[in-house]
Amino acid sequence: MEFLEHGRAVLAAQPFSQMVGAELTRFVPGEAEIALPVTDQLKQQNGFVHGGVLAYLADTALTFAGGSVLKGVLTSEIKVNYTRPGLGQRLIARASVLSHGKTQAVCRCDIFALQDGAEKLCAAAQGTIVKVSLPD
Template identity: 60%
Template sequence: MSQLLDHGRAVLQSQPFSRHLGAELTVFEPGRAELALTVADHHRQQHGFVHGGVLAYLADNSLTYAGGSVLGDCLTAEFKINYTRPARGERLVARARVASAGKRLAVCTCEIVALADGEETVVAIAQGSIARIEAGKD
């Protein structure tokens, strides 16, 4: 396992909300990141689909990990998500990559797939701007 992946997993474990959802960092390397989540009942909305907020969490965090892989410590400056179909299945995977990066800002894209019976279905697509932060500065 890489040092970057180990560091990323430690950061994820320090996030109470990520632990609550059961998120896992499965890939973290320069320019890309993957977060996965095994779907449980508490992730679903009233129709049985995974709640859009869970998908937004996966997009936000995976975009920030991808940006952070090239910028260092960072935060999401903004992101947009398109839900392409209802999310159903056993597992969700958010695959993010850096599309463009400078010294302080990276634009990243993310595709979220739902895995059901061995098949992948794209359920959301997101894009975000990730900004580098410096310790002690806002």
């Protein structure tokens, strides 16, 4: 199965990802991009995208990037810096592997809000993705 097609099948198997409308738009070894439409259900009381949604995007994109170089992974840790409110029509998370060995990958992710055709950085994240033995 093609890399992107396989990644999309994995994302489609995640009920939460489906609920928020996430889409894997790029997936190559060492990199992943996930986008989702901004809807009213994803906003907090001031009209910004909720920080939990940005953290979800970072976590998922980081794990996909790490999983592209290590098979069978989970997030071990993540740190998210919010740089500006998430405002716009669409969010785009771009993650890449900074370094990896046989059992872990350190990855970074930038999340952009697309508003009226312009991308604005709204969060930056880093995480450690680890190889695990998943139960059958």
